[in-house]
Every structure is written in structure tokens, then in C-alpha cells.
Amino acid sequence: MSANESLMLALPKGRILGEVMPLVRRAGLEPEPAFDDPDSRQLRFATNRSEIGLIRVRSFDVATFVAFGAAQLGVAGNDVLMEFDYPEIYAPLDLKVGRCRLAVAEPREMVAGDDPARWSHVRVATKYPEITRRHFAARGVQAECIKLSGAMELAPRLGLCRRIVDLVSTGQTLKANGLVEVEHIADVSARLVVNRAALKTRPEEIGTWIERFREAVDGA
Amino acid sequence: MNDAPSKALLPAGLSDLLPPQAQHEAETVEALLASCRAHGYERVKPPLVEFEEGLAGGEATFDVGRSFRMMDPVSQRMMGVRADMTMQIARIATTRLAKAPRPVRLCYAGEVLRVQGTQLSPERQFCQVGAELIGAAQAAAGDAEVVLLAAEALNAIGITELSIDLTLPTLVPAVADGLGIADPVAGRLRAALDRKDAAAVAAIEDETKARGLFRALLAAAGPADRALAAIAKLKLPKPAAEEAKRLAEVVELIVAARPDLRLTVDPVENRGFEYHTGVTFTIFAQGVRGELGGGGRYLALGGAEGGEPATGFTLFTNVLLRALATPEAARRVFVPLEVARAEAARLRAEGWITVAGLMPAKDAAAEARRLGCGHVYRDGQVKTVG
Numbered sequence A: 001m002s003a004n005e006s007l008m009l010a011l012p013k014g015r016i017l018g019e020v021m022p023l024v025r026r027a028g029l030e031p032e033p034a035f036d037d038p039d040s041r042q043l044r045f046a047t048n049r050s051e052i053g054l055i056r057v058r059s060f061d062v063a064t065f066v067a068f069g070a071a072q073l074g075v076a077g078n079d080v081l082m083e084f085d086y087p088e089i090y091a092p093l094d095l096k097v098g099r100c101r102l103a104v105a106e107p108r109e110m111v112a113g114d115d116p117a118r119w120s121h122v123r124v125a126t127k128y129p130e131i132t133r134r135h136f137a138a139r140g141v142q143a144e145c146i147k148l149s150g151a152m153e154l155a156p157r158l159g160l161c162r163r164i165v166d167l168v169s170t171g172q173t174l175k176a177n178g179l180v181e182v183e184h185i186a187d188v189s190a191r192l193v194v195n196r197a198a199l200k201t202r203p204e205e206i207g208t209w210i211e212r213f214r215e216a217v218d219g220a
Numbered sequence B: 001m002n003d004a005p006s007k008a009l010l011p012a013g014l015s016d017l018l019p020p021q022a023q024h025e026a027e028t029v030e031a032l033l034a035s036c037r038a039h040g041y042e043r044v045k046p047p048l049v050e051f052e053e054g055l056a057g058g059e060a061t062f063d064v065g066r067s068f069r070m071m072d073p074v075s076q077r078m079m080g081v082r083a084d085m086t087m088q089i090a091r092i093a094t095t096r097l098a099k100a101p102r103p104v105r106l107c108y109a110g111e112v113l114r115v116q117g118t119q120l121s122p123e124r125q126f127c128q129v130g131a132e133l134i135g136a137a138q139a140a141a142g143d144a145e146v147v148l149l150a151a152e153a154l155n156a157i158g159i160t161e162l163s164i165d166l167t168l169p170t171l172v173p174a175v176a177d178g179l180g181i182a183d184p185v186a187g188r189l190r191a192a193l194d195r196k197d198a199a200a201v202a203a204i205e206d207e208t209k210a211r212g213l214f215r216a217l218l219a220a221a222g223p224a225d226r227a228l229a230a231i232a233k234l235k236l237p238k239p240a241a242e243e244a245k246r247l248a249e250v251v252e253l254i255v256a257a258r259p260d261l262r263l264t265v266d267p268v269e270n271r272g273f274e275y276h277t278g279v280t281f282t283i284f285a286q287g288v289r290g291e292l293g294g295g296g297r298y299l300a301l302g303g304a305e306g307g308e309p310a311t312g313f314t315l316f317t318n319v320l321l322r323a324l325a326t327p328e329a330a331r332r333v334f335v336p337l338e339v340a341r342a343e344a345a346r347l348r349a350e351g352w353i354t355v356a357g358l359m360p361a362k363d364a365a366a367e368a369r370r371l372g373c374g375h376v377y378r379d380g381q382v383k384t385v386g
Helices: A017-026 A059-067 A078-084 A129-138 A172-176 A196-201 A203-218 B021-038 B052-056 B086-094 B140-156 B171-178 B185-194 B198-207 B213-220 B224-233 B238-257 B317-323 B341-349 B364-370
Strands: A007-012 A052-057 A073-077 A089-094 A100-107 A121-126 A142-147 A163-168 A179-188 A190-195 B049-051 B069-071 B078-081 B104-113 B125-134 B162-167 B262-266 B276-285 B293-300 B308-316 B332-335 B353-356 B375-378 B381-384
Touching: A007 A017, A007 A059, A007 A203, A017 A203, A052 A059, A059 A073, A059 A078, A059 A089, A059 A190, A073 A078, A078 A089, A078 A129, A078 A179, A078 A190, A089 A196, A089 A203, A089 B198, A121 A129, A129 A142, A129 A163, A129 A179, A163 A179, A172 A179, A190 A196, A190 A203, A196 A203, A196 B162, A196 B262, A196 B276, B021 B104, B021 B125, B021 B140, B021 B317, B049 B052, B052 B078, B052 B086, B086 B104, B086 B125, B086 B293, B086 B308, B125 B140, B125 B293, B125 B317, B140 B162, B140 B238, B140 B276, B140 B293, B140 B308, B162 B238, B171 B185, B171 B213, B171 B238, B185 B198, B185 B213, B198 B213, B213 B224, B224 B238, B224 B262, B238 B262, B238 B276, B276 B308, B308 B317, B332 B341, B332 B364, B341 B353, B341 B375, B364 B375
Parallel strands: A007 A052, A007 A073, A121 A142, A121 A163, B162 B262, B332 B353, B332 B375
Antiparallel strands: A073 A190, A089 A190, A100 A163, A100 A179, B049 B078, B069 B078, B104 B125, B125 B308, B162 B276, B276 B293, B293 B308, B375 B381
């Protein structure tokens, strides 16, 4: 591989992509038209700059692509970064979009009779088993995690388990499912992430992109 | 479906090295050690297993979590399989070689075993090659010597386009101390800096009197000349400023000796340098996933009170082999059964690898091809087989 090998930026599908794209464009990157075509099956996109390409993958996969150096740059929420805790990922810039929080929720009727200080073991449905385990372990509670990929809010209603750990933005989904937020775990926002080895071996190029995104965020 | 595991299955992270890779690894290790030897580093060979206090290097508990441990049925004490050889070399230098003139220059190569691999290198067993300079006072020349030696050894085996990241794991604690930041805030700050999580660093700074100092250190990381200039502009507490000055001296020496090396400086990097006490470094190569090795200044404990200043480097052959192309196959010649032994010996003396036929072969050329030989010995001559 030579120094002028092109860079790859991994973007997450779904929720935060719409908020991130204006920043990407302000940083001077315009993807090819297929990027905005919902019918396109393309996964990898060229941009107006020949030295950098884009891929669009699931939000958890952004972290994996960047950690292994398959993409040198990426956008990922700190929920994903906390869950994997990859030592090969740096998060040098808060993009200040995609804001929400990670919280523990339980059914409204449970809250009154529940004393968290007495727990020694809880069963939790979540997309974030590592964060959940760490959060509860820090206060001396063993968390048994049931890994789900979505629709966590259904789990308490259907008796899968009584508590969930999930992202909350407005709280509407929780409310609609009779759940209330009982503990705050972390504030979440999208971060620009970079691969460690790429930053060390190509500091000028990667540094320039971090600066462009910083200007895009400051100008927002 | 047959669910019984195959006999070929090895435990996770362990593997067989086959031809030609096994030979390639041995040659790579030998070439690395040859560079060390040429600079006056003498080879030592510690045992694979020793009492766990020896492996932990005195007070440091660094290796305890990643070594396989077992009880010695003879002494009834706990032993560990080495997960890193550096502390063994330091133990040798400070005990058995305590009377050897300082500084002591030692090099080594050996297999290490770890409880777990890492995400980028799942191998649990691999060969570590390195050199240690022990008993060298806090001289920048010593720090520069090991960095330059590591670079020279890597160049000698054909790894070029090196990128060396110089770090100072003592800097952030010194700055935090100077500002009166204590645990648990210091711990959270440390973790945020390790991830270069600018948002978390900013949030923690707001609780302290740091006034953007850590953010500035974080932003300073980059190409060495620029980073050092940025660090020089910061108002650091006195002990931290002295650390930074030493780093600048080391960079100057390295640049003077090898202006072609790409040097970066990262003033907040700490991971992997838990027991280090001064200038440290990590070696990357363009296009190679993960780090090739690293090293830096530490205290060799075990002998004299307070330990001896030491520095050194370590390379990991599993990563090196991934970075190197497999060498061209050696020149092998098939020698049919009827050829006299003396003639085969003469071929070997000429540098050929001879593969002897054990039974008369009807078609010697076909037999040569079947056995992976590019040549056959016929009518007193070495001939190429198509």
C-alpha cells in the first residue's frame, strides 16, 4: 500500500444519516447520485474527491470497519463506541448531531414497589449487552442480558424480561409501551471516528479531514 | 453430519506454521537478531516458565492478568508462562548480570503465550524479538539508540515506510498532578484521552482547572515537528515541561540520524505503556494493520534499590510476517536414486537443496515436479523441469 492510497469513510444507515449528511457536504464531500437513490443496491460510493470514497453500513458495523482499518474514517454514536470499546478507534470530534441518551426503563407499575438498592441480579433486554453489564456491575448488580436487535420496548409487555436498556430520544416510544425511564446511563451523540494506525501513519491526510469536519460542525 | 471435532482443530489463537512460513519466520528472527548483535547487543535466553513474581517484574502487576498460571508441584509456588519477555530480560540484567558493566545491552527471541489475543491479532502464541539497554542513565542518546536500532532491524528484513509514534506516558499524570486533579476524575480523564474522545475530555476539563490544556495536548498529536512546536507553546507544570523537553531531544537525535523516518508525536497516548517511565514508542508501517512493535523507557526492578533506568524495544513476528511477502521458493533439485551420494553432496555445497529419490523413478522430471522441485539432476547436470 502506498501513501496515496485512497481513504474510506464509513457512514451509518438509518436514524442519524439524515443529520450527518449536511455535515459531510459542508466538509466538502459530495457523494455520487446513487447515494441518495433509495432503489440503488450499491454499497460503496465515489465522491467528488477522488482520494476518498464512502460506504454505508449498519451503525454497529461502522465501528468494526474502522477498528480493522477497512475504513480509515467513520461516523458512529458513542453508544456504539462504548459497547465495543475497540482500542483501535479514536473519536477526535463530537459532531453534535444524533443526540439522544442511553437509559434503563421499566414498566410504570413496577416503579413504585421497586428498590434498586436491593437488587443482586437483573434480567435486561438490550442491544447493548456490554454497556449494560458494565453499568450494573459498577453498582454491584449482575445483569443477565437478552440480546435483541430492535423493538426492545415489547420485551417487558410480553414477559420476556422486566427491564430494558435502550436509546431514548423523545421518550414517546417508551410512553406508548407503558415504560418509564428509571436510570440514565450516558448521553449519546454522533462522533467522527478514525482508525488508530491510519492516524499514526497518515497524520497529514487524516488530520486535514478532521479539521474539515471540525469547521463543518463549528459552522453549523 | 459428523459433529465430532476434527483432530486438526487447535485451541483459539494457536496455529501450526507450515512450509515455507516456518522457515521464513526463523530467518526473519535471525535477521532481526543479527542487527541487534551488530550493535553490541548480546543474546540471552530466559526460561519459558518462571515464578510469577519474576514475570511481574517486581512491583508491577502488569502481566498477571494475561499470563497462563499454574502451580509448581515441586516448590508449591505459583508459576506463570511468560506473556512478555521484557521483564525477564530486566530480571536477568539486575540479578545475575548485576556486576556486568553498565549499560548492559541484551537481545532475545522467544515464544510468548497469552490468555487472550487482541482484536487485531487473535494469536495467543507468537514470537517476540527485542533488545534491552539496561543501566543507561536518563540519556536521550539511549532512547534514540533503541528507536534507531528497531528501525534498522525492520529495514534489514525488508519492511520500509516505517512510521514511528513517539509518546510520553508520564506527561498526562504530571500535568494532572500539577493541576491537583486526583482520582476518580484523573482516571476518567485518562480513559477519555486514551480514546481521543474530545467530547469527554472537554466535559471533564470543565469540572477542573485545566482550562483547555488537555484539549490542546490532544490536538497537538501529529507529525513530530508540528506536535513539538504545539507542545512547546503550552504552559505546562514544571515536571511535565521537563518531560516534554526530553522528548524533543530524542526526536532531534532520531531526525539527525534518520531524516527519512516518518515520526509522529502523541503526547496523550498511554495504552500499552502501563509500566513505562519516560519516552516510549510504537512502530507502524504504511498499509500494515496494527502495530509491528514498540518499546520505551522503564525501570528494571529486582536488583538495586529503586531499580535501574532501562529502555528497549520489542517486535512481534506474527505481525511482521503478515507485512512481508512470502519469499521465493528455494532452488530445490530432485536427485534420482541412482545418482552417487558424492554428487548430491557436491550440489549441496554449491547451494542447492537436494531432494533424494528413495525408489527408482521411471520419469525423473515428473517425480521432481510431484515433489515440488524446480530442477532435476540428470546426466551429470542440473536441468530445469517445465
